[in-house]
Amino acid sequence: xxxxxxxxxxxxxxxxxxxxxxxxxxxxxxxxxxxxxxxxxxxxxxxxxxxxxxxxxxxxxxxxxx
Numbered sequence: 001x002x003x004x005x006x007x008x009x010x011x012x013x014x015x016x017x018x019x020x021x022x023x024x025x026x027x028x029x030x031x032x033x034x035x036x037x038x039x040x041x042x043x044x045x046x047x048x049x050x051x052x053x054x055x056x057x058x059x060x061x062x063x064x065x066x
Contacts, residue, residue, distance in 0.1 A: 003027040003044070007037040007051040007063065017050065034058030038066055 004026050008014050011032075018028040029046060031037035033055045040046075051060040058066075 001025065001027050002047040003029060004048045004050060005029045005031065005037060005040060005044075005046040007031045007034065007049065007055070007060065009033055009052060009055040013052075034060065034063030034066075037063055 004021055006014050006017050006021075006028060008017075009032050014030050014032075018030060021028050029040050029044060031040050034051075035058045037049070037051070038058075041049075049064075051063060053060045
């Protein structure tokens with residue numbers, strides 16, 4: 001099963017996206033900012049990252065550069 005990591009500080013966006021992706025058969029991991037996403041990526045293998053651009057603590061571009 002393919003796993004997708006959704007990174008966004010907007011809770012409803014994450015939940016709606018996760019619901020739609022899980023309905024299509026994907027496993028979904030969630031993170032509220034770039035820092036939490038990096039912690040998740042250290043522990044789990046994911047096939048795709050969907051990230052917001054502007055978030056608190058660490059934005060999308062900074063997270064991807066790490």
